[in-house]
Amino acid sequence: MKHLFTTILSVLILSCSSPEKNPNSKIDIYDDSVLDIIDIYSEIEELADSISLPEGPVWDKASNSLLFVDVMGNKLYKWNEEGGTKEYISPSGNTGYAPNVDFGLLGANGLLIDENGDIIVCQHGDRRLAKIENASSTSPNFTTLVDNYEGGRLNSPNDLTYAGNGDIYFTDPAFGFFNLETFQFVESELKDLNFNGVFKYNVNTEDLSLVTDQIDLPNGIALSPDEKTLYVNKMAFIDGSRKIFKINLESMEMTTLFDGAELPQEDEGNFDGMKVHSSGNIFTSGPGGLLVISPDGKLLGKIDFGIITNCAFDDKEEYLYATGFLDNPKVYRIKLKI
Numbered sequence: 001m002k003h004l005f006t007t008i009l010s011v012l013i014l015s016c017s018s019p020e021k022n023p024n025s026k027i028d029i030y031d032d033s034v035l036d037i038i039d040i041y042s043e044i045e046e047l048a049d050s051i052s053l054p055e056g057p058v059w060d061k062a063s064n065s066l067l068f069v070d071v072m073g074n075k076l077y078k079w080n081e082e083g084g085t086k087e088y089i090s091p092s093g094n095t096g097y098a099p100n101v102d103f104g105l106l107g108a109n110g111l112l113i114d115e116n117g118d119i120i121v122c123q124h125g126d127r128r129l130a131k132i133e134n135a136s137s138t139s140p141n142f143t144t145l146v147d148n149y150e151g152g153r154l155n156s157p158n159d160l161t162y163a164g165n166g167d168i169y170f171t172d173p174a175f176g177f178f179n180l181e182t183f184q185f186v187e188s189e190l191k192d193l194n195f196n197g198v199f200k201y202n203v204n205t206e207d208l209s210l211v212t213d214q215i216d217l218p219n220g221i222a223l224s225p226d227e228k229t230l231y232v233n234k235m236a237f238i239d240g241s242r243k244i245f246k247i248n249l250e251s252m253e254m255t256t257l258f259d260g261a262e263l264p265q266e267d268e269g270n271f272d273g274m275k276v277h278s279s280g281n282i283f284t285s286g287p288g289g290l291l292v293i294s295p296d297g298k299l300l301g302k303i304d305f306g307i308i309t310n311c312a313f314d315d316k317e318e319y320l321y322a323t324g325f326l327d328n329p330k331v332y333r334i335k336l337k338i
Helices: 001-016 032-036
Strands: 025-030 045-048 054-059 065-070 075-080 085-088 107-111 119-123 129-134 140-145 160-162 168-171 199-200 206-211 219-224 229-234 243-248 253-259 274-276 281-284 291-295 299-305 308-313 319-324 331-335
Touching: 025 032, 032 299, 032 308, 045 075, 045 085, 054 107, 054 308, 054 319, 065 319, 065 331, 107 160, 119 140, 119 160, 160 219, 160 291, 168 219, 199 219, 219 274, 219 281, 229 274, 229 281, 274 308, 281 308
Parallel strands: none
Antiparallel strands: 025 299, 045 331, 054 065, 065 075, 075 085, 107 119, 119 129, 129 140, 160 168, 168 199, 199 206, 219 229, 229 243, 243 253, 274 281, 281 291, 291 299, 308 319, 319 331
């Protein structure tokens, strides 16, 4: 009888101390620390549908709106609570500025809002980093920030992030030369650079410097809160490996933060776009949905939006927004803890 009582008491103690069962099948928690950010009771909301290839989400504080692009449709959209989703700027990434191949992904991609409220856009088709001025007018103006490196035209700027001093870091893979029908990169005499680079654009001097050319297919990019570390996603289309790299911006040493080989190989998706939360944790598209990874490279959690391209926070980090990929042509959000 005494043994039975001890056994029952032990079971009760273990039951009380074990983590609460996750009521949300779309959220996986691997480390309880992420529960300070992710609310397991939040439901995924669908904000937009039938966007052929949504990408580049960014929050525009001035208009209290989410901006995002359709890479295949060459359009930029705006979503807000009051008006829903509306076409905002067209064309957005291919205006005829630069020579390109007609089968590539030619629309805009990564977006950011600068300190003046202007939109900075990565343009695949125009093969440049540009500023959109008078965005709300019927004739927005695209001003070139940078379109070449040492005389060679850029490939197709993809994603970007903003430093506190105004400098812009961006990735330049060759998706403007990517054939979606064959899912292959195509060689072209129009391609000037023989590498896919990660660059820094100095807004004061207008100089463009190469951060690294050692990532064969760089994509998503983000800075740590202290701006000492640059994170860069590597996609798997070339050699099959999916990784997140970190670059020490003082020593310029590059190391692997997280290797996608640690994840179930049947999980679909790529390390595409990413954002860094104020906590320092990295929110990134990846195999199995959206992954939350610590600055030390530990997988903390996952949100199953389906296969996604990118993500963004609003200015208060009240919501996380995500853009879907091809067979998942939607824009989503989920409420976070603040």
